[in-house]
Amino acid sequence: xxxxxxxxxxxxxxxxxxxxxxxxxxxxxxxxxxxxxxxxxxxxxxxxxxxxxxxxxxxxxxxxxxxxxxxxxxxxxxxxxxxxxxxxxxxxxxxxxxxxxxxxxxxxxxxxxxxxxxxxxxxxxxxxxxxxxxxxxxxxxxxxxxxxxxxxxxxxxxxxxxxxxxxxxxxxxxxxxxxxxxxxxxxxxxxxxxxxxxxxxxxxxxxxxxxxxxxxxxxxxxxxxxxxxxxxxxxxxxxxxxxxxxxxxxxxxxxxxxxxxxxxxxxxxxxxxxxxxxxxxxxxxxxxxxxxxx
Numbered sequence: 022x023x024x025x026x027x028x029x030x031x032x033x034x035x036x037x038x039x040x041x042x043x044x045x046x047x048x049x050x051x052x053x054x055x056x057x058x059x060x061x062x063x064x065x066x067x068x069x070x071x072x073x074x075x076x077x078x079x080x081x082x083x084x085x086x087x088x089x090x091x092x093x094x095x096x097x098x099x100x101x102x103x104x105x106x107x108x109x110x111x112x113x114x115x116x117x118x119x120x121x122x123x124x125x126x127x128x129x130x131x132x133x134x135x136x137x138x139x140x141x142x143x144x145x146x147x148x149x150x151x152x153x154x155x156x157x158x159x160x161x162x163x164x165x166x167x168x169x170x171x172x173x174x175x176x177x178x179x180x181x182x183x184x185x186x187x188x189x190x191x192x193x194x195x196x197x198x199x200x201x202x203x204x205x206x207x208x209x210x211x212x213x214x215x216x217x218x219x220x221x222x223x224x225x226x227x228x229x230x231x232x233x234x235x236x237x238x239x240x241x242x243x244x245x246x247x248x249x250x251x252x253x254x255x256x257x258x259x260x261x262x263x264x265x266x267x268x269x270x271x272x273x274x275x276x277x278x279x280x281x282x283x284x285x286x287x288x289x290x291x292x293x294x295x296x297x298x299x300x301x302x303x304x305x306x307x308x309x310x311x312x313x314x315x
Contacts, residue, residue: 026297031209054108057291070143071145073143074123076106079120088152089116090143091105091122092123094190096128097164100127115310118311121147126139128221128224136168140171148182156185160190161188162190163287166189173246187248188309190306192238192259196232197237202258203215203258214258239266242273246270258287267279
């Protein structure tokens with residue numbers, strides 16, 4: 022079943038190649054995400070999270086004192102609240118928590134550390150609203166997965182209270198794309214190529230060194246971070262990014278769970294309404310968040 026579903030999705034994605042302009046790429050990802058409607062029982066509320074555009078979501082029966090702060094993927098240049106709304110709101114339902122998705126500043130207009138600064142601002146805003154750090158989870162996919170790690174490292178370095186946990190889906194943590202999976206999975210990943218990563222990394226770094234820890238968390242000191250859930254598919258070029266960051270976290274005595282999902286492509290929970298394993302991955306993330314923020 023999973024292989025059949027992913028084959029249909031792969032055909033759909035390869036039939037809609039990524040355009041070259043940034044504006045068109047943003048429109049494409051928003052259109053992909055918007056193809057999956059948000060459930061009618063989800064309550065949405067736009068908000069300014071300390072100056073960062075954001076959106077609350079709340080499902081029936083969710084505990085509003087527990088929050089998932091979500092940092093969307095899209096290579097730091099695309100992606101938005103809109104593109105990830107269905108995925109984020111359903112994760113909030115399974116986590117029985119509110120979600121706060123933010124629209125951080127994107128490249129190439131706003132290189133590093135703009136996205137990180139916005140994530141820090143939103144997290145500080147949550148604390149200022151009276152949310153307890155032990156009841157906050159931070160999550161993200163792809164670039165947002167790397168940003169999730171960078172946010173927690175930055176909080177630790179600043180002496181600020183850490184969230185209860187971090188959830189990383191297909192995290193991008195290496196600006197140089199050195200993992201072997203960039204070659205071995207190139208033929209089966211319809212979304213991410215090594216050349217594409219190099220282009221996005223150039224925009225994001227904006228002159229910063231590629232080993233800068235808060236830009237490339239693979240080089241960050243991870244000791245002291247809260248429990249992590251890392252989810253990755255076997256059919257994606259960023260597979261090695263996830264394996265390597267999970268190993269580094271474990272070596273730093275961080276409690277880390279690495280889930281490797283057979284046949285799944287990059288950031289597959291985005292497509293949960295047509296992928297059984299997308300729904301299962303979201304359910305696993307919800308259980309993880311419930312177990313660490315309860």
